[in-house]
Amino acid sequence: MEHIKTKRKTLCILILVLVCNFMFSTGISWTRYNYRFYFSGYRCVPNETIFQKDDVFDSVTCGRMCYVTKQCLSYVYQPDSHQCIGCRVHGEKWAGHYDALPGSMYLSRSCDQTYLRVGYYDSPAIYRSGGKYTPDNVDARLCTHIIYSFAGIANNTLRMALLNDGKMFKKLQKLKVSNPCLKTLIAVGGYEGASSDYSLMMESKENRLKFIESARSFLRTYGFNGVDLKWEHSVQESKPEDKQNLVLLAKEMKEAFVIDGYLLSAEVPARQWEIEGKYDEKALAEHLDFIHVTTYDLHLDMHTNSYTGLHSPLYLSSQALAEDTSLNSAAEYWISKGVPKKKLIIGIATYGRTFTLLNEGESMIDAPTIGLGGPGEFTLKPGLLSYYEICLMQERGLGIEHWDDEQKGPYYVNRLLWVGYDNVRSISEKMSWLKEKGYGGVVMNSLDLDDYGQVCKSSSRPYPLLNAINDHLTSGLEKTAQDQK
Known part of the structure; x- marks a missing residue:
């Protein structure tokens, strides 16, 4: 009976290997969460980055990955930085460090870095x-x-x-x-x-x-x-x-x-x-x-x-x-x-630069000032307001936003406070x-x-x-x- 079980197990493994080889040779892959998963034996694809499949890092087994034109064949895992270090390239040690990968399955996708x-x-x-x-x-x-x-x-x-x-x-x-x-x-x-x-x-x-x-x-x-x-x-x-x-x-x-x-x-x-x-x-x-x-x-x-x-x-x-x-x-x-x-x-x-106007009657660009604006409620720095401090101030019904079409930018005036910044x-x-x-x-x-x-x-x-x-x-x-x- 034990002999029959062993034969069946061997046959199952053989079938699995044949199926995997067929899928890799034909380019077939499983699709899940808009990503492609591959069993071990992943082939490098230009302009693709390989990265970790899961967010559990404490028991990761480092495996094979493709990095630019170099293939790393073995790694040592460093838990503190969630990295694999010490890569072997065609038998030679290559001092590198790369994102950790599960040993059994790889995940890949093209990274959009046009801009x-x-x-x-x-x-x-x-x-x-x-x-x-x-x-x-x-x-x-x-x-x-x-x-x-x-x-x-x-x-x-x-x-x-x-x-x-x-x-x-x-x-x-x-x-x-x-x-x-x-x-x-x-x-x-x-x-x-x-x-x-x-x-x-x-x-x-x-x-x-x-x-x-x-x-x-x-x-x-x-x-x-x-x-x-x-x-x-x-x-x-x-x-x-x-x-x-x-x-x-x-x-x-x-x-x-x-x-x-x-x-x-x-x-x-x-x-x-x-x-x-x-x-x-x-x-x-x-x-x-x-x-x-x-x-x-x-x-x-x-x-x-x-x-x-x-x-x-x-x-x-x-x-x-x-x-x-x-x-x-x-x-x-x-x-x-x-x-x-x-x-x-x-x-x-993502911040504005602020000034204190000399008088409320002159509040356009190039208006005279007496110094920087006061510190923000959260940033606490004279002459500077975060974008969220500016929009909070506007929503409290204080001041008016203006647009300078020549320079393509907004400025905001709240009595003696003048702010130049960026908005959407x-x-x-x-x-x-x-x-x-x-x-x-x-x-x-x-x-x-x-x-x-x-x-x-x-x-x-x-x-x-x-x-x-x-x-x-x-x-x-x-x-x-x-x-x-």
Whole structure:
């Protein structure tokens, strides 16, 4: 009897193997949840990303995956970062790290990255009173990339900036469950003193290599897919040689990152006086996957605060005192320096810049002011209001919204308070322009300042600004039950 059972078992296994081989040879696959599932033996398909099937990571068996043109045949699983590390390529060890996969079944789908939709995650927002923001608040389906801002440089190595960053890193990487196509990057810099830290680190090959190796270790440990360089030229802290040293850093980082498939991006300024003589634009672009242009805070008078103005207009005003204070002029400048259009990612602000008017009778653009506007109820920063603070104020029946058709942007006046910002209408104008020009996408600064909690009645859905971007730059997102209501 036992002998018969063994024969039957062997026959069943043989039939299963024959069926599977037939399905793979003919390209037949099961369809479920709009995805394709494959048993082990998956064949690489160009432009497809393979990712985890389930959101249970504590007992994952790492299996075979296709990564670009390389095949990883074996892995060691690292539970803390939900990653497989130590990949073997045709018998040779390849130091890489990749999303964990179940050992028995693989899940694949094409990732729509025609236009990048990058969101900055502002880590200090977790401490905000009344507007606390963590990775749990992020709708990962709305982004192709999320940049965690920020990490620091200490002793020529990449280091965490805040005590609870490690915990937040884990939460951030778990967003890949809801959007397996999501890529996460860590921003380095953007804090006071960062320019001098960069200068010291970039000044010698030894220092740069030390930083690069620490960056690779950091990415492996915490599960990030790349680094965003937030180097800013500072008159007080930067050196003339930083211009070429930044190119060397980018070149050496990209060469080291290729083996792991890591991404490398950089944040760059929009104003010509901040760029000329300080960046080797074309050379830098050659070694970066994409470049974020900070096309916000462009109003000439943000520091002296003597007159009003839109801080992120699409086009120049006919009264503009400078020719580099709009999205259109800033993007054209970078393109004129040899940067490919598809690498250029345009900055979109989810906040408004505020002023206190000299008198209520003069409230148009270029109206005289006596300084910045007061702090917001939640953001608590003079001169700045989040989008949700602005729309809440409007819904309380205070003030009037105006539209400047020349610059394609709104501004809001509430007695002596003047706010220049973006709304769904101006976002739509910018997205139509971006697609017409052929730029690579947008970077939103930052996710926590959109109406993510849908606190305003005028917001038909959470993240109204980010959703408006997606409406224009994607062919459609998968709808949840909440979306369809």
